[in-house]
Structure formats: C-alpha cells, structure tokens
Amino acid sequence: MSRLGTLGAKLYRGEVGYDFVGKRKLWYGVSILITITAIVGLAVRGLNMGIEFSGGAVFTTPKTSVSASDARHVAESASGGHTAVVQELGRGGLRIQISELGTKEALPVQEKLAKELDVQTSKIDTQLVGPSWGKEIAGKAWQGLAIFMVLVVIYLAIAFEWRMALAALIALIHDLTITVGVYALVGFEVTPGTVIGLLTILGYSLYDTVVVFDGLKEASKDITKQSRFTYSELANRSLNSTLVRSINTTVVALLPVGALLFIGGGALGAGMLNDISLALFVGLAAGAYSSIFIATPLVADLKERDPQMKALTKRVRAKRASVAAKADSDAEQAPEDVTPPSAEDGDAPTPAAAGAGQRRQPASRSRGRGRPSGKRR
Numbered sequence: 001m002s003r004l005g006t007l008g009a010k011l012y013r014g015e016v017g018y019d020f021v022g023k024r025k026l027w028y029g030v031s032i033l034i035t036i037t038a039i040v041g042l043a044v045r046g047l048n049m050g051i052e053f054s055g056g057a058v059f060t061t062p063k064t065s066v067s068a069s070d071a072r073h074v075a076e077s078a079s080g081g082h083t084a085v086v087q088e089l090g091r092g093g094l095r096i097q098i099s100e101l102g103t104k105e106a107l108p109v110q111e112k113l114a115k116e117l118d119v120q121t122s123k124i125d126t127q128l129v130g131p132s133w134g135k136e137i138a139g140k141a142w143q144g145l146a147i148f149m150v151l152v153v154i155y156l157a158i159a160f161e162w163r164m165a166l167a168a169l170i171a172l173i174h175d176l177t178i179t180v181g182v183y184a185l186v187g188f189e190v191t192p193g194t195v196i197g198l199l200t201i202l203g204y205s206l207y208d209t210v211v212v213f214d215g216l217k218e219a220s221k222d223i224t225k226q227s228r229f230t231y232s233e234l235a236n237r238s239l240n241s242t243l244v245r246s247i248n249t250t251v252v253a254l255l256p257v258g259a260l261l262f263i264g265g266g267a268l269g270a271g272m273l274n275d276i277s278l279a280l281f282v283g284l285a286a287g288a289y290s291s292i293f294i295a296t297p298l299v300a301d302l303k304e305r306d307p308q309m310k311a312l313t314k315r316v317r318a319k320r321a322s323v324a325a326k327a328d329s330d331a332e333q334a335p336e337d338v339t340p341p342s343a344e345d346g347d348a349p350t351p352a353a354a355g356a357g358q359r360r361q362p363a364s365r366s367r368g369r370g371r372p373s374g375k376r377r
Contacts, residue, residue: 038181
C-alpha cells in the first residue's frame, strides 16, 4: 500500500488526525480576509461583462499579420472609443469584440477594420447581440442560481438537518464570492460559459460537503448515549476520515481544468477557454477548502449551542477529569520499584543484599575452622 493509502487508512480509523474543528477560528479569519479582498476587488474594478450581457458586436477576421494589440487600437478608433477585446485564434485570425455597439454602427466599423487589417470586408464575419437579449440572459442566470440555492437548502434540511443546510449554504456563498472576486481582480470576461462554470463548481462543492456530512451523520448517531467524545470531536474525526478522499478528488479534477486554463488559454492562446476554465479552477479549489475548513466547523459551532450537546460536553469533560484524577491517585499509592544492583554491574552488594542471599558465619567459628596454615605444631 502506498504512503498516501496508509495515511488514509490511519485517518479513517482515527489513529492520526488534524484538529480542523478545534482551530476553526483561524480558518474563519482566513476566509473572512479572502472574502473581503474579493468584495473590494469587485467593488473597485467591477466585472468585465461580455457582449452576451451588455450587448455589442463580434468581428471574426481571417488570417492577418496585424497583432492583437494593434487590432485593438484600430477597433477602438473605428468604433468611436468603445472598449474592444481582441483574442487571437488558432488559425491566425482575430476575434474582435466591441461592447455596446449598435446595428447601424457595426457596418462602418466592419469596413474600417477590413481596410486597416488589409482583408476583404466580406471575409469578416459579424455577429450582433442586442442589450435586451443580454439582460434576459443575465436575469435567467440569476434566476437559475437562486433556484439552485433554494433546492440545495431544502434537500439538505430534509436529508440531514437545518444546521447542515445553513452551513452548506454559507459555504456555497463563500465559494461564489471568491470566484466572482477573482474574476474582477483578473479582469477576465464574464460570459455564459462563466455562469455554467459557476453552477458546476457549486455542484461540486455541494457534493464534497455532503460526503463529509453523511459521515458525520452516521458517526453522531445516538451521540448522547455515550460520554467518550463531544460533537466537535466526532465532527473532526469524520472530517479526517474523508480528508484523503477529498484531496484526491480535488487534485484529479484540477489537473484537466488547469491544463485548459494555463496551457489552452495561456500558452496556446485559446482565450475563449478562459471563460469557463478560470471559474472551474478557482471554484474547485475554493469548494474543497470550504468543505473542509468552513462547512464542518460551522456545523460543529451550531450544534454545540444545543442544550443536549452542552450537557454531553460537560459529561465528557467530567469523565476525563475523573479518569485523570484516578490515574494520579494510583500513581501516588504505587510502591517504589527499587531493583538492587547485581554483581554483574561491578558494584559491591549492599549488606542487605548480601544478607538476603546467604547467612553470615560467626566470627569465632570462622576463625576456629579456618584452613590450616600448613605449619605443624
């Protein structure tokens, strides 16, 4: 068995473990700091909404020798100052996206682009997206997200309990906020692919959280009938038992997504892959983090406020104090185990040790019956 497999088996049996729940204040602080950074980035920079949401035009050109930066300056000048986003395509062409560009303005911009890029006007493919359609898409996205959240809370409240449903909802909002904040800080364009990526990572985060909650539900069954562990300790044991599984699942999921983001979108220049790959990469990492460091500690915090759990904690602490006091008392009453040194150690035996091993002969008898001196009297 590999070292990771051995570690996983020890974590599952409770032989080793890390106190995630006990250090929950540290994880809460880290999450609050990351969330505040994401919110500040979102408020300062805002989201770079694609034309699917803001409306505009997309011009796809054939192969050209003009660079992407030069094409961006040409497009912004031709459109009268509108912001242009240019992406290089694999076949040497360009995808020029200009937001808030109307139908009447699109044709003159197409002609100017053809002239400056030295291509035929008919070779430039033009697609127009109206702002009303973009608003409808944005409304549908928010509506789908709200329905998803409501269904998640209802399901978890029925399958587990309301505390777990609330903790899972907070973890999902945490993942969504971090992912959106990263999009604002990086400046990547928000497209329908981004929305699909967000919904995907929320489903993944929920799956990872439900796995931990299922183990916790099984471990905490009839918890008030024992006095060995508190609820927080059982929650931590359940979390450790699924830790290796969560890490393996996250790493395996991040590898192909990382290839899409860093190799496909970065090295190969397939910029359209960034729309969904960044959301998946950040969301998968945030989902794994929230399942381990946020959701389960939150459940333990909420559960420990229950009167039954408070009584259980008192019983567990009282029992442990009693066992410790008894162990100290037994240690004080135990006789000292003093082993006399042996002759093999090279030390002379003490009088007590010598007397215990043999009887001492009287001095007079010893002198009277000593060995003959060899002299005849």
